Amino acid sequence: MLILGIESSCDETAASVVQTGREVRSNVVWSQIAAHQPYGGVVPEIASRAHLDAMEPVVRAAMHEAAIDWDDLDAIAVTHGPGLASSLLMGVTAARALGLRIGKPVYGIHHLAAHCYSVFLDPDFPGPDRCGPLLVLLVTGGNTQLLRITQMGEATLLGQTLDDAVGEALDKGATLMGLGYPGGPAIEKASQGGDPTRYDFPRGLKGASDVTIAGLLRERCFSFSGLKTALRYRIQGDPACLDATELPHVAASYQEAAFDALLDRVARVWPDAACERLVLVGGVARNQRLRAKLDALSARTGMPWHATPPAYCTDNAAMIAGLAGALCMQGKTPPLASDVYPSLPLAFSSEH
Numbered sequence: 143m144l145i146l147g148i149e150s151s152c153d154e155t156a157a158s159v160v161q162t163g164r165e166v167r168s169n170v171v172w173s174q175i176a177a178h179q180p181y182g183g184v185v186p187e188i189a190s191r192a193h194l195d196a197m198e199p200v201v202r203a204a205m206h207e208a209a210i211d212w213d214d215l216d217a218i219a220v221t222h223g224p225g226l227a228s229s230l231l232m233g234v235t236a237a238r239a240l241g242l243r244i245g246k247p248v249y250g251i252h253h254l255a256a257h258c259y260s261v262f263l264d265p266d267f268p269g270p271d272r273c274g275p276l277l278v279l280l281v282t283g284g285n286t287q288l289l290r291i292t293q294m295g296e297a298t299l300l301g302q303t304l305d306d307a308v309g310e311a312l313d314k315g316a317t318l319m320g321l322g323y324p325g326g327p328a329i330e331k332a333s334q335g336g337d338p339t340r341y342d343f344p345r346g347l348k349g350a351s352d353v354t355i356a357g358l359l360r361e362r363c364f365s366f367s368g369l370k371t372a373l374r375y376r377i378q379g380d381p382a383c384l385d386a387t388e389l390p391h392v393a394a395s396y397q398e399a400a401f402d403a404l405l406d407r408v409a410r411v412w413p414d415a416a417c418e419r420l421v422l423v424g425g426v427a428r429n430q431r432l433r434a435k436l437d438a439l440s441a442r443t444g445m446p447w448h449a450t451p452p453a454y455c456t457d458n459a460a461m462i463a464g465l466a467g468a469l470c471m472q473g474k475t476p477p478l479a480s481d482v483y484p485s486l487p488l489a490f491s492s493e494h
C-alpha cells in the first residue's frame with residue numbers, strides 16, 4: 143500500500159510517500175518561515191500563495207525521492223482540517239486535481255489525528271496493532287491537549303489548554319524577548335547556558351482541583367496566557383532583563399515554566415490513565431529540555447514514554463500518508479468532504 147500524503151495546513155508545504163502506513167519512502171518539507179519572519183508570525187495570504195508556488199515541485203520531489211511512478215500509488219491523502227482555510231484549500235485542491243488526473247482515490251485526514259499517529263513512523267516503536275492505550279501529550283503551535291488513544295480514531299480528551307497553546311506561548315514570548323519567529327526553537331537556543339530557576343514565572347492552573355470546565359477536570363487543563371503576561375510585565379518593569387547577560391536566564395526560566403505546567407498535568411493524569419506509555423507529539427516535542435524533563439519524570443515515576451522522531455514532530459506529510467495507510471489497512475477509507483475545515487474537531491468519545 144503506497145500513499146502520497148500532502149500537507150498544507152499552515153506554513154509548511156509538504157509531500158511524502160509512505161508504504162504500509164509506516165515505511166517513509168520520502169519526506170519533503172518546504173518551510174515558509176523566511177517569508178513570514180518579517181511579520182513575526184504566519185500571514186495567511188502569504189502562506190496560501192507560497193503553497194501555490196511550492197506545491198508542484200514539492201510533490202514531484204517526494205515522488206522522485208521515493209523513486210516511484212504515479213501508477214505505483216494506491217491513493218492520495220491530504221490534510222482537510224484543522225488549519226488556515228486558504229492554506230488547506232491549496233493542498234485539498236492539488237490532491238483532488240492530481241487524483242482526477244491519475245485516477246486514484248483521495249482521502250481526507252485530520253491534522254491533529256495525524257500528529258498523534260506520527261509516533262508510529264518511528265520504526266523502533268511498536269505498530270498501532272501491537273500497542274495498548276497511549277496517553278498522548280499533543281503540543282503544537284495551535285493546540286495543547288492530553289488524550290487517551292485506544293485505537294486509531296478512538297480518542298478521549300482528558301485535558302486541554304483553556305487559552306493559548308504552549309507553542310503559541312513560546313512564539314509570543316519569543317516576540318516579547320525580541321527573538322523572532324518561530325519562537326520555540328529561538329527560545330531553546332537563547333536559553334543555552336541560562337539558569338531556569340533565576341526568574342519566577344507562573345505555572346498556570348497548577349495544583350489539584352475537582353472543578354470541571356467545559357466537561358474537563360480543571361486540574362488536567364492548561365493555561366499559558368498568564369505566563370505571557372507575566373513576561374510582558376517583567377520586561378516593562380525591568381528592560382535590562384533582556385541584556386545579553388540576562389536574556390539566557392529569562393529565556394530558560396520562561397521555557398521552564400511552560401514545561402513545568404505540561405509535566406504537572408502529565409504527572410497528575412498518568413496514575414489513573416490506564417495507559418501503556420506516554421507519547422509526546424507535535425512541533426514543541428522537538429525541544430531537548432522538554433525531553434530531558436520527561437526523562438527525569440519517567441525516572442521518578444516509572445512512566446514509560448516515547449517521543450515522535452524530530453523530523454516528524456513539526457508539520458510534515460509523512461504523518462498524513464502514514465495515518466491514511468494505517469486506516470486503509472484496517473479497511474477504513476477516510477472520506478474527503480467537499481470543503482476544508484479550519485476548526486475540524488477530533489472525533490472524541492463522550493467519556494470526558
Ligand code: KG4
Binds near residue numbers: 152285312313327456
Ligand atoms: O506542529 P507544528 O509544526 O505546527 C502546528 O501544527 O501547529 O508546531 C509548531 C510549533 C511552533 O509553536 C514552534 O515554535 C514550536 O512548534 N517548536 C518548538 C521547537 N520547534 C518547533 N518549540 C520548542 N522547541 C523547539 N525546538
